[in-house]
Amino acid sequence: MANITLKDIAHSYTGESKNPDDFALKKLDLTWRDGGAYALLGPSGCGKTTLLNIISGLLHPTRGEVLFDDQDITDLPTEQRNIAQIFQFPVIYDTMTVFQNLAFPLKNRGRSRKEIEPRVIELAKILGLEKNLYTKAQHLTADSKQKISLGRGLIRKSVNAILFDEPLTVIDPQLKWELRSQLKFLHKKFGFTMIYVTHDQTEALTFADEVIVMYEGKIVQVGTPEALFEKPEHTFVGYFIGSPGMNVCPCDLQKDRIFIEKYELALNKIYGEVDPSSKIEVGIRPEHLSLAPPDTTGLPVKIIKVDDIGRHKIVRVALKDKEFNVVAPELSGMTGDSCSLIFDIDHTNIYVNDHLISGERM
Amino acid sequence: MQLELRNVSTKVGSEFHITDVSLAFEAGTLNILLGATLSGKTSLMRLMAGLDQPTSGKIYVRGKDVTGVAVQKRNVAMVYQQFINYPNLTVYENIASPLRIAKVAKNIVDEKVAKVSTLLKLDNLLQRKPQELSGGQQQRTALARALIKGAELVLLDEPLANLDYKLREELREELPRIFAETGAVFVYATTEPSEALLLGGNTVSLHEGRVTQFGATIDVFSKPANLITARTLSDPPLNTLPVIKFNNKMMYKSHVEIPLIGRLPDLPDDDYTIAFRPHHLCLTRKFDSMISVKAKVVVAEITGSESFIHIDVAGMRWVVLAQGIHNLDINETIEVFLDPSKFYVFDRNEQLVVTPETVPGI
Numbered sequence: 052m053a054n055i056t057l058k059d060i061a062h063s064y065t066g067e068s069k070n071p072d073d074f075a076l077k078k079l080d081l082t083w084r085d086g087g088a089y090a091l092l093g094p095s096g097c098g099k100t101t102l103l104n105i106i107s108g109l110l111h112p113t114r115g116e117v118l119f120d121d122q123d124i125t126d127l128p129t130e131q132r133n134i135a136q137i138f139q140f141p142v143i144y145d146t147m148t149v150f151q152n153l154a155f156p157l158k159n160r161g162r163s164r165k166e167i168e169p170r171v172i173e174l175a176k177i178l179g180l181e182k183n184l185y186t187k188a189q190h191l192t193a194d195s196k197q198k199i200s201l202g203r204g205l206i207r208k209s210v211n212a213i214l215f216d217e218p219l220t221v222i223d224p225q226l227k228w229e230l231r232s233q234l235k236f237l238h239k240k241f242g243f244t245m246i247y248v249t250h251d252q253t254e255a256l257t258f259a260d261e262v263i264v265m266y267e268g269k270i271v272q273v274g275t276p277e278a279l280f281e282k283p284e285h286t287f288v289g290y291f292i293g294s295p296g297m298n299v300c301p302c303d304l305q306k307d308r309i310f311i312e313k314y315e316l317a318l319n320k321i322y323g324e325v326d327p328s329s330k331i332e333v334g335i336r337p338e339h340l341s342l343a344p345p346d347t348t349g350l351p352v353k354i355i356k357v358d359d360i361g362r363h364k365i366v367r368v369a370l371k372d373k374e375f376n377v378v379a380p381e382l383s384g385m386t387g388d389s390c391s392l393i394f395d396i397d398h399t400n401i402y403v404n405d406h407l408i409s410g411e412r413m
Numbered sequence: 414m415q416l417e418l419r420n421v422s423t424k425v426g427s428e429f430h431i432t433d434v435s436l437a438f439e440a441g442t443l444n445i446l447l448g449a450t451l452s453g454k455t456s457l458m459r460l461m462a463g464l465d466q467p468t469s470g471k472i473y474v475r476g477k478d479v480t481g482v483a484v485q486k487r488n489v490a491m492v493y494q495q496f497i498n499y500p501n502l503t504v505y506e507n508i509a510s511p512l513r514i515a516k517v518a519k520n521i522v523d524e525k526v527a528k529v530s531t532l533l534k535l536d537n538l539l540q541r542k543p544q545e546l547s548g549g550q551q552q553r554t555a556l557a558r559a560l561i562k563g564a565e566l567v568l569l570d571e572p573l574a575n576l577d578y579k580l581r582e583e584l585r586e587e588l589p590r591i592f593a594e595t596g597a598v599f600v601y602a603t604t605e606p607s608e609a610l611l612l613g614g615n616t617v618s619l620h621e622g623r624v625t626q627f628g629a630t631i632d633v634f635s636k637p638a639n640l641i642t643a644r645t646l647s648d649p650p651l652n653t654l655p656v657i658k659f660n661n662k663m664m665y666k667s668h669v670e671i672p673l674i675g676r677l678p679d680l681p682d683d684d685y686t687i688a689f690r691p692h693h694l695c696l697t698r699k700f701d702s703m704i705s706v707k708a709k710v711v712v713a714e715i716t717g718s719e720s721f722i723h724i725d726v727a728g729m730r731w732v733v734l735a736q737g738i739h740n741l742d743i744n745e746t747i748e749v750f751l752d753p754s755k756f757y758v759f760d761r762n763e764q765l766v767v768t769p770e771t772v773p774g775i
Binding site: 223232240251257276291292358 | 606
C-alpha cells in the first residue's frame with residue numbers, strides 16, 4: 052500500500068518528440084492517495100487508458116517518473132509493481148471453478164490453504180458468488196464472470212492499487228447497479244486504492260471520491276463529484292458531465308451583469324475587466340434553469356421541444372437563436388409555446404476562453 | 414410499409430427462443446425492442462429481416478405474407494453494434510456502395526449521397542477514410558449507407574452501444590428527426606431504459622422471448638401492464654415490497670404496514686407486490702400520509718447533484734434517489750419515507766391493479 056505519484060509524466064507513442072501534438076498524454080503531475088477511490092473520466096482518445104497503463108507498467112512513459120511513496124518505480128516491470136488490473140471483458144479461467152479462480156492469485160504466490168480458504172469464502176459472500184463456488188466459470192453469466200474478475204483483483208490484501216478499465220461495459224443496466232454498489236462497498240470495507248477508468252459519467256461520479264476529467268491528453272479538472280457538477284472549471288467539464296450537459300452561451304460581461312442577445316441578467320458577483328477579444332460565455336446547468344409563465348421576470352423564450360423522459364422533462368427553449376436545455380419536474384404542465392426563462396444566479400458561471408473565472412460576491 | 418408479426422415462435426430443439434409474438438409496426442415509426450441480454454431482441458430482428466425463418470407464425474409486409482422470403486428479396490437494411498464500413502473507401506463511397514452495386518446512374522448517386530450525408534451531418538467528411546473519423550461519425554456512416562438504399566425496414570441492433578456516452582447522447586438526439594424524415598419502419602434494439610425514454614417512439618418490452626407489453630414508450634413507462642415490464646423500463650431499478658392484504662390490513666411481514674388509502678381498500682384479500690421508483694422514496698417526511706420505514710445504509714453514491722442511497726430494509730434492497738449530496742455511512746440506521754400516492758400495485762400474477770394517482774389519463 053502506497054501513495055502513487057506521477058511526476059512530470061508525458062507520453063508519445065512515436066517516442067520522444069519536439070512536437071507537442073505527438074503526445075497522447077501531455078505533461079501531468081498527480082498524486083493518488085493511499086486508499087482513495089478515483090475515477091479517470093473522458094471521451095475515447097483523451098489519454099485515460101494510456102495513463103492507466105503507465106501506472107500498471109504496461110507502458111513506459113516517454114517522460115517523467117512514477118513513484119510509489121518515495122521510491123521511483125518507472126523502470127519496474129508490471130509483475131513487480133503489485134497492482135491488480137481489471138479489464139472490460141472478464142479475464143478468468145473458464146475450466147476452473149469459481150473457488151479455484153479466486154484462489155489462483157494467492158496459490159500462485161505460494162500461500163497456504165489455511166490462509167486462502169477463509170479469504171476466498173469471505174470475498175465470494177460479498178460478491179454474491181458463494182452459491183456458485185464449485186461451479187465451473189464457463190457455466191456462469193457475463194456479470195458473474197466479471198464478478199470473478201473483480202474478486203481476483205481484490206483477493207490479495209497487499210496490492211498497491213486496483214485499476215479498472217471500463218469494467219461494466221458488457222453488463223446489462225440493471226446489474227450495473229448491483230456491481231457498482233458492490234465495488235463501492237468493497238472499497239469502504241478493504242480500503243484499497245482504486246482507480247476506475249470510464250467514459251460514463253454516472254459510473255465515474257457514483258464510484259469515486261475524486262474524479263479526474265481528461266480531455267485531449269490533459270487533465271482539465273480534479274474534483275469531487277459535487278465540484279464537477281456545481282463549478283466546472285472548463286466548459287468541456289460542464290458539457291461532459293450532466294445529461295444533458297451544461298448550457299454554454301456567448302454573452303457580454305459588464306462587472307455584475309451579463310447580456311445575452313441584448314437581454315440583461317443581473318448577477319450576484321462582480322467580475323474584473325476581461326480582454327474584449329477573448330471568448331466570454333455564460334454556463335448554467337439545465338437543472339438550474341426554470342420556466343415561468345410568459346411576461347414574468349425572466350428572459351422571453353420560445354419552447355422548441357419537450358421530451359418526457361420519465362422522471363422529468365427536458366425542455367428545449369430558444370432566446371432568439373440561442374438555445375438552452377431546461378430540466379423540468381415530472382408534473383409541470385407546459386402550455387403554449389412561449390415562457391420566461393429564469394436563471395438560478397447562485398449557479399451561473401462565467402467562462403473566458405473556456406476557463407471558469409471567479410468574481411467577488413456582492 | 415407496414416410490418417406485422419402474427420403468432421411468431423421459434424424453437425430450437427424442444428426449447429422456445431421466441432414465444433408467440435404478435436406485433437404490428439406502421440410506416441414512419443420508431444419501435445424499440447427493450448430487454449436484457451438474451452431476451453430475444455436480436456432473434457426477433459433476424460426474423461423481421463428474413464435471415465431466420467419462424468418455426469410457426471407468419472410475417473406480413475403491407476398485408477402480404479413474406480414468411481419464407483429470403484433477406485435478399487426484402488427491402489431491408491441492418492446496422493450493427495460494431496459499425497461496419499469499408500476501410501479503404503472514402504465516406505462518400507461507403508455511403509454510395511449499395512447504389513454502386515445496383516448500378517445507379519452517377520448523377521442520382523451524387524444527389525442521394527448529398528441528401529443523406531446532410532441529414533447525418535457527414536457532408537464535410539465525405540472525402541475522409543473511416544479510420545480518420547470518430548466512433549460516432551463511423552456509426553453515422555454505417556447508418557447513412559443503410560438509409561440510402563431507401564429500405565422500407567431499417568433494423569438497428571444496439572447501434573450506440575460501442576460509442577462514448579456523450580456521442581450516444583448526441584446521436585440519440587438526432588435519430589428521432591432522421592427516423593421521421595425517411596418514412597421507413599425503424600426497429601431499434603437496446604438494453605437501456607434511459608435510451609428508450611430519450612428516443613421516445615414505441616417500445617416492445619421483451620423478457621425471455623416473450624413480449625410483455627407494446628405501446629408508446631412513455632405510456633409503457635408510466636403504466637406498465639405487469640411487474641416484469643415495470644422492471645425492464647426502470648433505471649435506476651424499481652423498489653418492490655411484497656405484501657399480504659388480510660383483515661383490512663396490508664403488511665410486509667411484521668415490519669411494514671401500508672395504510673389502506675386511495676384504491677387499496679377495494680383490493681380483495683390476497684398477496685400483492687407494491688412497486689415504487691427510487692425518486693419517490695424520500696429521506697425526509699414531506700407530508701403526513703408518508704409511511705416511515707427503518708433501513709440500514711448499504712452504500713451511498715453521489716452523482717454531483719443527486720445521491721443514490723442503497724439501503725437494506727429487513728433483507729430487501731432498495732434505492733433512494735435524493736436531491737443533493739448525502740454522505741451516509743455504511744450500516745448507519747436511517748428512516749426512509751414511502752409515498753403511497755406513487756405506488757404501483759401488482760397482483761399475485763404480477764399484473765398491474767393500481768397505478769399512481771398522478772399518472773394522467775387513468
